[in-house]
Amino acid sequence: MANIQEIARLAGVSTATVSRVINQHPYVSDLTRERVLKIIGQLDYVPNYNATSLKKGATRSIGIIAVDYNSLLMSLVRSFHTIAQQSGFNTMLFMTNGECSKELVALEMLRSRQLDALFCLVRTNEWNIIESYTRYGPIVTWQRLTSDSIPSVFMDQYQGYMLSLEYLYSKGYRKILNVFSSKGLNTLERIRAYRDFIQMHGLKDSGFPQFHNKMSIYDGEEIAQWWIKQTDKPEAISCSTDEVAAGILMELQRAGFTVPDDVGIMGFDNTDIAHLLDLTTIHYPVDKQAENAFAVIKSMLDQSVPKLHSLAFNLIERRST
Amino acid sequence: MANIQEIARLAGVSTATVSRVINQHPYVSDLTRERVLKIIGQLDYVPNYNATSLKKGATRSIGIIAVDYNSLLMSLVRSFHTIAQQSGFNTMLFMTNGECSKELVALEMLRSRQLDALFCLVRTNEWNIIESYTRYGPIVTWQRLTSDSIPSVFMDQYQGYMLSLEYLYSKGYRKILNVFSSKGLNTLERIRAYRDFIQMHGLKDSGFPQFHNKMSIYDGEEIAQWWIKQTDKPEAISCSTDEVAAGILMELQRAGFTVPDDVGIMGFDNTDIAHLLDLTTIHYPVDKQAENAFAVIKSMLDQSVPKLHSLAFNLIERRST
DNA sequence: TTGTATGCGTTATCAC
DNA sequence: GTGATAACGCATACAA
Numbered sequence: 001m002a003n004i005q006e007i008a009r010l011a012g013v014s015t016a017t018v019s020r021v022i023n024q025h026p027y028v029s030d031l032t033r034e035r036v037l038k039i040i041g042q043l044d045y046v047p048n049y050n051a052t053s054l055k056k057g058a059t060r061s062i063g064i065i066a067v068d069y070n071s072l073l074m075s076l077v078r079s080f081h082t083i084a085q086q087s088g089f090n091t092m093l094f095m096t097n098g099e100c101s102k103e104l105v106a107l108e109m110l111r112s113r114q115l116d117a118l119f120c121l122v123r124t125n126e127w128n129i130i131e132s133y134t135r136y137g138p139i140v141t142w143q144r145l146t147s148d149s150i151p152s153v154f155m156d157q158y159q160g161y162m163l164s165l166e167y168l169y170s171k172g173y174r175k176i177l178n179v180f181s182s183k184g185l186n187t188l189e190r191i192r193a194y195r196d197f198i199q200m201h202g203l204k205d206s207g208f209p210q211f212h213n214k215m216s217i218y219d220g221e222e223i224a225q226w227w228i229k230q231t232d233k234p235e236a237i238s239c240s241t242d243e244v245a246a247g248i249l250m251e252l253q254r255a256g257f258t259v260p261d262d263v264g265i266m267g268f269d270n271t272d273i274a275h276l277l278d279l280t281t282i283h284y285p286v287d288k289q290a291e292n293a294f295a296v297i298k299s300m301l302d303q304s305v306p307k308l309h310s311l312a313f314n315l316i317e318r319r320s321t
Numbered sequence: 322m323a324n325i326q327e328i329a330r331l332a333g334v335s336t337a338t339v340s341r342v343i344n345q346h347p348y349v350s351d352l353t354r355e356r357v358l359k360i361i362g363q364l365d366y367v368p369n370y371n372a373t374s375l376k377k378g379a380t381r382s383i384g385i386i387a388v389d390y391n392s393l394l395m396s397l398v399r400s401f402h403t404i405a406q407q408s409g410f411n412t413m414l415f416m417t418n419g420e421c422s423k424e425l426v427a428l429e430m431l432r433s434r435q436l437d438a439l440f441c442l443v444r445t446n447e448w449n450i451i452e453s454y455t456r457y458g459p460i461v462t463w464q465r466l467t468s469d470s471i472p473s474v475f476m477d478q479y480q481g482y483m484l485s486l487e488y489l490y491s492k493g494y495r496k497i498l499n500v501f502s503s504k505g506l507n508t509l510e511r512i513r514a515y516r517d518f519i520q521m522h523g524l525k526d527s528g529f530p531q532f533h534n535k536m537s538i539y540d541g542e543e544i545a546q547w548w549i550k551q552t553d554k555p556e557a558i559s560c561s562t563d564e565v566a567a568g569i570l571m572e573l574q575r576a577g578f579t580v581p582d583d584v585g586i587m588g589f590d591n592t593d594i595a596h597l598l599d600l601t602t603i604h605y606p607v608d609k610q611a612e613n614a615f616a617v618i619k620s621m622l623d624q625s626v627p628k629l630h631s632l633a634f635n636l637i638e639r640r641s642t
Numbered sequence: 643t644t645g646t647a648t649g650c651g652t653t654a655t656c657a658c
Numbered sequence: 659g660t661g662a663t664a665a666c667g668c669a670t671a672c673a674a
Contacts, residue, residue, distance in 0.1 A: 003667055014645045019669055027643055049433040050374040051667035054650050059371065069390050078418060090426060092413035097399060105411060112370040217597050250597055273594075276538050276571055324651055335661045340653060348659055372651035375666050 002043040011039045022047060058116050061090040062297065063106045066121040067098050070243065071271035072286060073121055076142065079290035080119055087298060089116075096124045103130075111136045117297045120150075138300035140293050144185035151300075153292040154186070160282050160313040161190040161238070164266050165197045167280075167315055168236045173264050177208045177234035179223060179244055181215040187240075208234060215240055220247020227263065228255055236264035236321065242274040242281055249277055249320060264321040270314075278319040285311055323364040332360045343368060379437050382411040383618065384427045387442040388419050391564065392592035393607060394442055397463065400611035401440055408619060410437075417445045432457045438618045441471075459621035461614050465506035472621075474613040475507070481603050481634040482511040482559070485587050486518045488601075488636055489557045494585050498529045498555035500544060500565055502536040508561075529555060536561055541568020548584065549576055557585035557642065563595040563602055570598055570641060585642040591635075599640040606632055 004022075008015040013032055020028050021036040039045075053059040062084055066073050081091045092115070096102040103124040109115045110133055117138040123130055127147065133139060134149040144154040168176055178194055180187045198205060211223060220243065227233060227248070239245040245267035249259055259265055267274045267281035274281040288309040299306035325343075329336045334353055341349050342357040360366075374380045383405055387394050402412045413436070417423040424445040430436045431454055438459040444451055448468065454460060455470040465475040489497055499515055501508045519526060532544060541564065548554060548569070560566040566588035570580055580586055588595045588602035595602040609630040620627035 004669095005667080015668075016645060016647095016670075017643090020644090023669080029643060032644080046429075046433045048375065048667050049430070049435045050371050050380065051650090052669080054369065054371040054375050054652085054666090055668050055670090057650075069395050074390050074416070078416065081416065081423075085423075085426070090430070093416070095395070095399065095402065095414070102402075102406075105406070108367075109370070109411070112367045114370045217593060246597060254599070272538060276567060278575070325653095326651080336652080337654080337661060337663090338659085341660090344653080350659060353659080369651050372666090373653080375650090375668090376652045376654085378666075 001048075002045040003048065004045075007036065007039050007043065007045055010043070011036045053113070057113070059114060060088055061092060061115055062294075063092050063094055063109060063115045063118045064121065065094045065096060065103060065106050065118060065123070067096050067124060069095065070241075071273070072241075072269045076121060076286045076290050079287040080294055083291050083294045087294070089294075091119075098124055100125045107133045110139070116301060119293050119297065138297045140296050140300075142289060142293065144189070146185075151296050153289045153296065155284055155289065155311050155313070156189065157186040158189040158193045160268070160284060161193040162197060163313050163315055164238050164268065164282050165194065167317075168238060168264060168266060168321065169197075169201060171236075171264065171321055173236035173321075174203060175206050175208075175233075175235045177206065177211070177227075177237045179211040179214050179219075179237060179239045181240035181244075182213055187212070190240075206234065214244050217243050217247040220244040220249075221251040222247075224248045224251035224255070227252070228257075234263065236266065238266045239268055242267035242269050242271045242279055245279050245281070245320065246273045246277050249279065260319070260321050266321060270316050274316070274318070280318045280321040281316050283314040283316050285309075322369075323366040324369065325366075328357065328360050328364065328366055331364070332357045374434070378434070380435060381409055382413060382436055383615075384413050384415055384430060384436045384439045385442065386415045386417060386424060386427050386439060386444070388417050388445060390416065391562075392594070393562075393590045397442060397607045397611050400608040401615055404612050404615045408615070410615075412440075419445055421446045428454045431460075437622060440614050440618065459618045461617050461621075463610060463614065465510070467506075472617050474610045474617065476605055476610065476632050476634070477510065478507040479510040479514045481589070481605060482514040483518060484634050484636055485559050485589065485603050486514065488638075489559060489585060489587060489642065490518075490522060492557075492585065492642055494557035494642075495524060496527050496529075496554075496556045498527065498532070498548075498558045500532040500535050500540075500558060500560045502561035502565075503534055508533070511561075527555065535565050538564050538568040541565040541570075542572040543568075545569045545572030545576070548573070549578075555584065557587065559587045560589060563588035563590050563592045563600055566600050566602070566641065567594045567598050570600065581640070581642050587642060591637050595637070595639070601639045601642040602637050604635040604637050606630075 004015050004018050008018045013036060017032060018036055021033050064077055064080060077093060084091050094106040106118060110118055120139055120141040122143060130139060131147060131149050139150050141150055141152045142154060145152045180190060237248060245265050249265055252259060267279040270281045270283035288311055292308045295306040295308055325336045325339050329339045334357060338353060339357055342354050385398055385401060398414060405412050415427040427439060431439055441460055441462040443464060451460060452468060452470050460471050462471055462473045463475060466473045501511060558569060566586050570586055573580060588600040591602045591604035609632055613629045616627040616629060
C-alpha cells in the first residue's frame with residue numbers, strides 16, 4: 001500500500017508538502033498541489049488513519065452505548081450519528097445486550113484511545129464504574145443522572161408522565177394502573193408524578209400492585225393476564241413503554257376484551273408500534289436530545305460552551321383511550 | 322497519559338521488555354514481569370491502540386453494515402458480534418438508513434485501515450462500488466450475490482418461500498397474493514418459487530397485481546386497503562416480512578375483518594412482532610449465518626479454510642392462517 | 643512556498 | 659532473559 005513517502009518521491013516533493021496538500025493547508029502553490037493530487041489519484045492513496053490518529057492523539061470517533069434496540073433508541077442513534085457526521089466525527093454503535101463485559105469493550109476503547117468520547121444511552125455497569133472512565137474522555141448519558149463528571153441530556157419524566165395521567169383524568173378515568181420500567185431515576189420521577197397526581201385530584205390510592213421492570217411486549221402480555229384475573233379492575237393502564245402497551249392490548253384482544261371500552265391503555269415514547277396499534281402515547285423530541293448530547297461532547301472535547309435546544313413533551317391521542 | 326517508555330523507566334527495564342510483558346511473550350523472568358505489571362497497575366497504563374494498530378497493520382475490528390434495524394437484523398448483529406468477540410475482534414455497526422454516503426463511511430474506513438473487514442448485511446451502494454473496495458480487505462455479505470470477490474452467507478429463499486406456499490396449499494388456500502420486498506436476487510428466487518408452485522399444483526395464475534418493494538408496517542397497511550377494495554379477493558397473503566404481515570393484519574382488523582377467517586396471512590423471518598400478533602411465519606437460523614460470515618472473514622484474513630454450518634428453514638404455525 | 647528533522651507509542655529484529 | 663534500535667505512516671515546528 002502506498003504511503004506518504006512514496007507519493008512525495010513520485011511527485012518530487014517532501015512528505016511535508018504532501019501532508020499539507022492532504023490537510024488542505026494554505027501556502028501550497030497551485031502547481032505542486034496539482035502534481036501531488038495527481039499522483040495521489042494515480043496510486044489510489046489514502047492516509048493511514050491509525051497513523052493520523054496516533055499523531056493527532058484523537059480518532060474523531062465516538063461510541064454509542066445501548067442495551068438493546070427499539071425504535072426510540074434507534075431514532076436517537078440516527079440523529080446522533082447524523083449530527084456527529086456533520087462535524088466530521090464517526091460513530092460506532094455498541095449493543096451491550098445487558099452484558100457488562102460488552103459495555104466494558106466500549107469503555108476500554110475509550111481508555112485505549114480508539115474512541116474520543118462516549119454517548120451512553122442506557123448503561124449496564126454501575127454508574128461508579130462508568131464514572132471511573134471519564135478521566136479518559138467525555139461520557140454523556142441519555143439516562144437521568146446527577147453527576148458532575150457525566151452530563152446527561154435526559155428529559156424530566158415527571159412532566160411527561162404527568163401529561164399522561166392528566167390526560168387520562170380528563171377522559172374520565174379514575175382507577176389507573178401504573179406500569180414502570182427499570183428502577184432508575186426516571187422511574188422515581190414517574191412515581192413521584194403519580195403521587196402528586198392522586199393528591200392533586202383528591203383520589204385515593206388504587207391499591208393495585210406496583211409493576212416494576214416491565215418494558216417489553218412479553219411483560220405487557222403478563223400484565224394483561226393479571227388484569228383479566230382481577231375482579232376490581234383498573235379502568236386505565238399507563239405504561240412505561242409502547243411495547244408494554246402493545247403487549248397488553250394484543251393479549252386482551254386475544255382474550256376477547258375491547259380497548260378502550262373495557263380498559264384504556266396509554267403507551268409512552270410514540271414509536272412505530274404505537275402507530276401500528278393506534279395507541280395513545282407521549283411523544284418527545286429524541287432528535288433534539290441527540291443533538292444536545294453531541295453538543296455537550298463537542299464542547300467538552302474543545303472546552304467551549306455548548307449551545308443547547310430546549311425540550312418539551314407532547315401527547316399523541318389515538319384510539320386506545 | 323503514561324506510555325510504554327515511562328513504564329520502562331520506572332520499572333528499570335527497557336521498552337522491549339515492557340512490550341513483552343504486555344503481549345504475554347515467554348522468556349521474561351517472573352521477577353521482572355511482576356515488577357513491570359506492578360508499575361502498569363500503579364500508573365493505570367493501557368497501550369495506545371492506535372500505535373499498536375499502526376505497527377501491526379491491523380485493527381482487529383470489523384464493520385457491520387445495515388440499512389436499518391429490525392429484530393431479524395439485530396439477531397444477526399448480535400450473533401456476529403458475539404462470535405467475533407470470542408476471537409478477539411471488535412465490531413462496529415453502521416446504520417446507513419439507505420444513504421450511500423453513510424455506507425461509504427464504512428467502506429472508506431476499510432480503505433484507511435480503521436477496519437480489517439466488513440460484514441455487509443444489506444447494501445445501499447451498487448455492488449460494483451462495494452466490490453471495488455474488496456482490494457482493501459475482506460467484505461462478506463448476507464444478501465444473495467454471486468461474486469467471486471464478495472462471498473455471501475445467504476440462504477436460498479426459494480426453499481423458504483416454497484415452504485410457505487406449500488403450507489398455505491396444505492391448509493386449503495388456493496388464491497394466493499404474493500408480497501415481495503426489494504428487487505434483489507432473493508426476490509427473484511421467491512418469484513421463481515411461486516411460478517414453480519402454481520405449475521406443480523396445476524393452479525392458474527391469480528391475476529393479482531405484483532406487489533414489490535414492500536417491507537414495512539406501512540406498506541402492509543396499504544396492501545390491506547387494496548385488499549379491502551377488491552371484489553375477487555385473495556384467500557391468503559404470503560408476505561415478504563413479518564412487518565408487512567403485521568401491517569395488513571392490523572389494518573384489516575381495524576376495518577372489521579377477521580384473520581384467518583376472511584384471509585390467511587403468512588409472515589416471514591419469525592421476528593418478535595410475529596410472536597406479538599400470532600403470525601404464522603418462516604424461521605431460519607440467522608445465528609448460524611452470522612457465524613458463517615465471521616468464519617469466512619477470519620479465513621480470508623489469515624488465508625485458512627473456513628468451517629461452515631449447514632442451514633435450513635423452519636415453519637412456525639400460529640393463528641394467522 | 644517548501645524542505646528537514648523530530649516525535650507520536652508501539653512492536654520486532656537483532657545483538658548480547 | 660534482556661536491551662538497543664529501527665521501523666510503522668503521518669504531522670508539524672522550525673529553517674530556509
